[in-house]
Amino acid sequence: MSNKRSRERNEDAEYEPDSKKAWNDPRQTVLDLITSAEQSQYADSGVNLTYAAGCTEEENYDTVTLKDIIGDEHLEELYQFNFTVDLHYLMENLAENVKTSAKIKVIHGMKESIPIIEATALVYPNVEIYSPKMMDRWGKTIMKEYIDLKDKSIEQHVSGLQAYITPRYAKVAVVTANICHADWNQMCQATYRTPVLPLKSETTEAGELIGSEHGSPFERDLISYFRAYNMKVTNELCEKLRLYDFSKCKAVIIASVPGYHQDRDSEKWGLKRLQHILTKKVDIVPECQKQSIILTQASSIGALSPVDTDLQHIADCLDVSVTGLESAGFLRMDSATYEKLHSWFPSYLCRWEGKVGGRQKIMPHYKSYTRLRANPQTKIDATGNEIEARASIAWHLVTSANLSRAAWGDLQKNGTQLHIRHYELGILLYPDLWEASIYDEQETHMLAANHRNPMPKPPEFVSVNDGDVIVPVRIPYGIPPKNYASSDHCWTTAFVE
The missing domain is CATH 3.30.870.10 (Endonuclease Chain A)
Structure with a gap:
């Protein structure tokens, strides 16, 4: 008889001791x-602290920078959700070869900064700015997430130590830092990064798995969160994410979205x-x-x-x-x-x-x-x-x-x-x-x-x-x-x- 602890399990629980790192990082990790x-x-x-300029090399062991997350030279599309965004700082951390070609979509929540960020975006023709509608004056907080999509020819599709035979893959990072120099260099922040998300098998229809609308609980909950924004740009993102395999993600999403949530619906959000x-x-x-x-x-x-x-x-x-x-x-x-x-x-x-x-x-x-x-x-x-x-x-x-x-x-x-009055994600x-x-x-x-x-x-x-x-x-x-x-x-x- 097994002495295994009896537990209810997350549907996508699966141990892979030889899993490789999702993001390239020149430092030892x-x-x-x-x-x-x-x-x-x-x-x-999947969780790391972010690099801090005021710490020693030893203290910065196994930390990540913004460039580590979004500085991929194969980036073709980036969805950036955040409360505060310094657009110049965001663009500085992209790889040089994609700064003018990658499609950058920024969804931010600081109403006071809308004129500034929209004026700054005029310098970058490949950047689109969006702001979600909030239900009251306190509903401004947007969690920090990055979604970047890669689309390359099959023969050029290589990621780190793993090669895929499909032309596209995605990565998702959840971070606690705003997009500004101080947050990424002078404060204690954290980030969660998914493994590389390959396209789903050709035998599996997009967004479908036996007994489930989506391929994993992580995918289901992430898409539900983006759907809650009720914006065209986030709905488009959801349709794209349904193509990718999230089954290796070993985390559970805990999100909040503004609104009055009742009965069973309340169990989807917040506390x-x-x-x-x-x-x-x-x-x-x-x-x-x-x-x-x-x-x-x-x-x-x-x-x-x-x-x-x-x-x-x-x-x-x-x-x-x-x-x-x-x-x-x-x-x-x-x-x-x-x-x-x-x-x-x-x-x-x-x-x-x-x-x-x-x-x-x-x-x-x-x-x-x-x-x-x-x-x-x-x-x-x-x-x-x-x-x-x-x-x-x-x-x-x-x-x-x-x-x-x-x-x-x-x-x-x-x-x-x-x-709930805020957008939050954890x-x-x-x-x-x-x-x-x-x-x-x-x-x-x-x-x-x-x-x-x-x-x-x-x-x-x-x-x-x-x-x-x-x-x-x-x-x-x-x-x-x-x-x-x-x-x-x-x-x-x-x-x-």
Whole structure:
């Protein structure tokens, strides 16, 4: 009898230890190590931190730049979704040979910048600008995604270390950074990148798979998100994406779209979507069932009721950061909101403590929600380097959604209606996504990694067998978390008012 944990599985869960990197990157990466025979038990999570100019080469290990994502010389079409877009900066990061030929479509959400970006677009005839309609003045936040389509002749169709016999393929990246120099060089950001998405088999009709309208849950949910924009440009994108095979994507999309969502429809978006996946799909690994915490890392917080631990910067952390107190403009904790929460909220706050993660002097801008069990005492080798992981991870969500009702939704009408005001997009990772079948003895363990220990060994409290898969996920803040001292104060707008 198999001792396999019984779980409900994501439809596209399939482990491939020899998967190759989707984007070319000249720097050494975790994927370079994974491909070696000795490290075949490790699998790539698809999540990376972005490069930061204020960090050392060691701290920037296994990071990516904007050019790494969109700087492909074979790019023919790019769909760029974002809140803020510096069009000149976007174009600077394209390969020289496609800057005037590739079709660039920018869907952005900052209403105030429309005149500027439209004027800038006149310099680039191959760029089209779009802005979605929002339901109210707060509905401006658009998640950051990149969709790039490649279309080349069959004989020239080569991607990295893999050659395809089909003329087209696609790639998708979800990132937390706006399109501007500061976000990509001076802040702690994250990105999730899919594997290369080949065309579906000729024997499979576009967008179809037995028992499913689309080829995978990832494809279905991504297309549903784009359909929700209700724009001609996004509908056209959906028709193109239906041609590609998303079955290798080991992530679950957690998205928010503006509107009043009722009954079963509410389970597709925001807080209710996350609740549905965590209760119906995710089986918490044994080591995290009784001794785990949920860490929330955000740069903006709305009015809340009591919640789990949150990681927020404080004044002295800002002062020694690369950008100094200018970083405060991206930490939007309203002073009035904080006063309302003051009776209970400070006891949940933790210091950023980014030294262990190689991001001590970089202002955090990305948002993450993670359930983990911290390792109270990490083993080190003779040279003082860590061997074990600092935590075992039950699930990890990287998203654009800050901790607010506008982003996650406000439950109304006795919980039967969810009101969301923002477009948000994130991806959820959990161990089951890398496991092959319920009859396989193989287990998967997600472990917290950092730049000095990119491929950690499991802590002693994690039971590991031969053949088990390890998925390292780089966490930029300190684990175990360090609570605020009595002298610490949460950064709010009061410091600059």
